[in-house]
Amino acid sequence: MSILVVGTVAFDSIETPHGSAEHVLGGSASYFAVGASFFSQVRIVGVIGRDFPEEYLQIFSRRGIDIEGLKREDGETFHWRGRYHEDLNVRDTIELHLNVLSSFVPRLPESYRNAEYVFLGNIDPKMQLEVLDQLGHARVVACDTMDHWIQGSADALRKVLGRIEILVINDSEARLLSGEHNVVRAARAILKMGPRAVLIKRGEYGVLQFSDTSVFATPAYPLEEVFDPTGAGDSFAGGFLGQLARTRDVSQRGLRRAIVYGSVVASFTVEDFGLNRLTKLSLPQIEERYQRFLELTDFHT
Numbered sequence: 001m002s003i004l005v006v007g008t009v010a011f012d013s014i015e016t017p018h019g020s021a022e023h024v025l026g027g028s029a030s031y032f033a034v035g036a037s038f039f040s041q042v043r044i045v046g047v048i049g050r051d052f053p054e055e056y057l058q059i060f061s062r063r064g065i066d067i068e069g070l071k072r073e074d075g076e077t078f079h080w081r082g083r084y085h086e087d088l089n090v091r092d093t094i095e096l097h098l099n100v101l102s103s104f105v106p107r108l109p110e111s112y113r114n115a116e117y118v119f120l121g122n123i124d125p126k127m128q129l130e131v132l133d134q135l136g137h138a139r140v141v142a143c144d145t146m147d148h149w150i151q152g153s154a155d156a157l158r159k160v161l162g163r164i165e166i167l168v169i170n171d172s173e174a175r176l177l178s179g180e181h182n183v184v185r186a187a188r189a190i191l192k193m194g195p196r197a198v199l200i201k202r203g204e205y206g207v208l209q210f211s212d213t214s215v216f217a218t219p220a221y222p223l224e225e226v227f228d229p230t231g232a233g234d235s236f237a238g239g240f241l242g243q244l245a246r247t248r249d250v251s252q253r254g255l256r257r258a259i260v261y262g263s264v265v266a267s268f269t270v271e272d273f274g275l276n277r278l279t280k281l282s283l284p285q286i287e288e289r290y291q292r293f294l295e296l297t298d299f300h301t
């Protein structure tokens with residue numbers, strides 16, 4: 001079962017208390033695609049500039065990711081520079097250069113249009129809408145966003161929220177979007193905007209899932225050292241949607257298992273800079289940590 005993702009394919013420059021990295025492969029679509037590729041076939045829609053190196057494209061092809069929908073345009077690739085605080089749950093955007101992304105109009109190759117599982121990764125909501133308009137009947141459409149778009153493209157984002165099933169968002173963004181400080185009230189307010197389920201990412205504290213009929217909470221996998229949190233959210237979404245597509249089980253139980261798979265993938269992502277850990281990962285390692293996760297949260301047997 002294949003998954004379509006639209007999002008940023010980026011150069012990331014990252015500073016954490018453990019060190020820094022310049023111009024490494026990043027972006028919401030990249031983390032999502034690599035995270036999901038352990039479970040299902042993934043197709044990327046996005047844009048890169050003339051400066052995007054062949055070796056980064058090979059990272060996708062080695063994971064079997066379809067890049068027919070990744071367009072190369074004249075100009076420079078999207079570039080993000082972020083700095084983490086000692087508390088790794090807090091980061092500042094130091095630089096954001098949209099570059100080729102500012103004039104990007106997503107065009108889906110014919111073979112992408114019947115995708116059943118779709119992730120509208122963090123990108124301008126106007127582009128998320130363009131993708132929705134080109135899709136056939138998808139089984140599950142999930143979406144992410146961030147403060148930059150909540151503040152700058154509120155109307156388009158509202159339209160997106162009315163057309164998706166699952167919103168994946170972090171706690172501070174949920175507060176910003178809803179105007180509610182309490183995370184439970186924020187989730188309730190967001191459910192009224194359209195999605196059937198809201199997944200709230202809380203960094204090292206795990207994930208909360210809200211729907212009209214249920215609430216589910218899972219911790220993050222406890223690690224002694226978090227090296228670089230970049231991409232945790234997107235690779236979480238990749239593992240989550242990848243597992244849904246692999247099993248085609250979108251029941252409440254299937255969603256809960258997928259949330260744990262997403263958490264497992266994210267826990268690997270943060271063990272090294274950028275995509276370094278994910279590019280060395282294997283499905284058996286994911287399955288093994290999934291089992292450890294079951295032990296970690298088991299209090300009823």
Ligand code: AMP
Pocket residue numbers: 008010011012026027028031080096122123124146148149229230231232233234235
């Ligand atoms: P996260 O999973 O939240 O850590 O996402 C990190 C990724 O988001 C980085 O690889 C960045 O390239 C990307 N990013 C940063 N700012 C934006 C933005 N405004 N829109 C889309 N992607 C972004």
